[in-house]
Amino acid sequence: MKVVNSLIENCFAILELLATEAQSMRLSDLADRLELQRSGAHRVLTTLVGLGWVEQDDATDFYRLSLKLPAIGYRFMQAASMPDVLQPILDKLAKDSRELIRLAALASENLTTIAHAQGAQGSLICRSRTFPVLPLHVSASGKVWLATLPREEALKRALESGLGKPGVYGPREIKTVDEFMSELDRTTTRGCGIALEEAEEAVGAVAAPIITASGQFVGALAIVGPAFRLSETRLSELGEQAKASAAELALVWPLRSVAGPDARDGDAA
Template structure:
């Protein structure tokens, strides 16, 4: 059973790497990233290709995630009515803030964007980069979530996200542990995260954590805008709107059920 578990773990680990990078990767890069033997990684990848979860470029032999997994996630979201239930809240925050609003869900210690709403119009629209998985140490959403953890756990996840390593992020990216820990303290004190030209140049964001009544953080709500529009007063204003929107989302999340439970006879269960 231990061998089977190991194979399953390696399979999902490879899928996560390909999903996080969102690009074609060499076999050697995948194996090195996960500290796997290349022969073992090759066997898992061959199986995933055969099942249609991964594609291999015939010219380069590079591997990339197919659309099968994202399509499954989309079908689940539709079946669970997530867009129907949560979208009105996003639309409201976008309308009131007149900016781009993004909702990220927390799963497996990662934040993944699952929905958005655009409140800006015309030339005011912010065309920011969309990260499949948010870089925790340079995003407002990542900071506000990490601020809810113990400092040891937060630092561990920030380092795994790329803190202190050369990255292709914005010019104001925090690069030292000392400054990052100070930023976490500031985030915890104000209650929402701020990132100005950290994830990408000329773009900023504020974000609040979506915390259920049981105290569980399930996601984050971010308001994204061009950095030149984010003066201190505007940051405070958007921070309050993000907090209000996150509180409203917390009342709806998690969904109590995907669909109404039914009995064998088709009657609604009590």
Template sequence: MKVVNSLIENCFAIIELLAIEAGSTRLSDVADRLELQRSGAHRVLSTLVKLGWVEQDDATDLYRLSLKLPAIGYRFMQAASLPDVLQPVLDKIARESRELIRLAALAGSNLTTIAHAQGAQGSLICRSRTFPVLPLHVSASGKVWLATLSREAALKRALEAGLGKPGSYGPREIRTVDEFMLELDRTTTRGYGVALEEAEEAIGAVAAPIVTASGQFVGALAIVAPAFRLNEMRLAELGEQTKAGAAELALLWPLRSVAGPDTANDEAAE
């Protein structure tokens, strides 16, 4: 059984799990997924229900995240002027690429999806799963962040994200340390990250790092598409589009405080 470090840590772990699952979840599933005792998980969930962060269905006893957290997140994004400042850039890239665009921001030790734009049309619209917190070792955006860190720090992050524990993501999920290190080298050389059916089946993505003039990594711009459309030529084309878009976003970036002024430098020094 997992050693409990703090109730606060378990509280946020449960909130993150419910956010990823999105639907209703059983108490036993929450406890098992997070390796918590069921009595402890029940206490935390009961408190979250009382505070309005979580809802419990009276008929089924299943738990789901309330709209309180997304509402707060929306208010924060509005206060940070994100829609006004960055959304037009995302919309332009979506039109040019004719694919789904996703923007992730570095918040502490996580990459969090904060905005998107849809450029695909007709019946070939990409409907990929949205990861509120990106799985670092199998996502294109995660790879470009990890490539900016020291190899030791990157490996530590990847192991924490599930590297070496296959079965949680897509059929081409990176499974070994050697594969992971080789992928980081390729990402560094190209200047953009690629993930083909790694995070989820039939879906691929290309991402570029958003780096401010001071050299601080603050987020990643990704183009997401059905994997069958991503041949070598198309990957190279989208890679250049993400790099150009990320450079434009870096000039406008209003969320430096999300990552903190010294996050990137601290990580690189690990």
């Protein structure tokens, strides 16, 4: 029996879908993707348009996310001093590795890219696709998160991510459950995730988990580069660099308390 979601759940589901797709969508496609009645989806969208969270194109009637939500996210990151704390670590890793660095945070049961730094220059720059929400089974960052989970849960998330539906990502995309489970074992042994031409052609990455002192996985730090530059020796070197920088990030995580009331009280004392 299908569970009927509340109005609030449907509202956030629509916002998440529009944010993930990052493009305009027609009402019918949006409703079908979320398994909502079109009349109900239309009512929610009309409300979101009225509140300024969603925009509707006058010419096509397609819906897209407005900049209101990203602006709020940016204000939160600024208030939490996230750029000030995180970016120097990312910039240093980019300089040392001479590659593209991407930081993904675990939020709402997804790994979402929140920051980056570019260490390559000129023709050496990697032209890599950006996934706002990472495909878990074919990304280095996704693998390091899944490797921390019980295997049954990891497999469930991998299947939801697209495992077993080949042809969507790169030419070396993992296609079977057995192959995926073996990859998780290798990831656990190495302490970092590796993806070579799995998420996209000609691009590879190595990622390390960011785990707090309490043992909580909060994100992943990835070094991304052209696959031809990522030899086995190079991957090993980059993996160690990623681990060291991920450990630095773990020391300043979580960041919500950086500018909180307790800090102000301490200043007053």
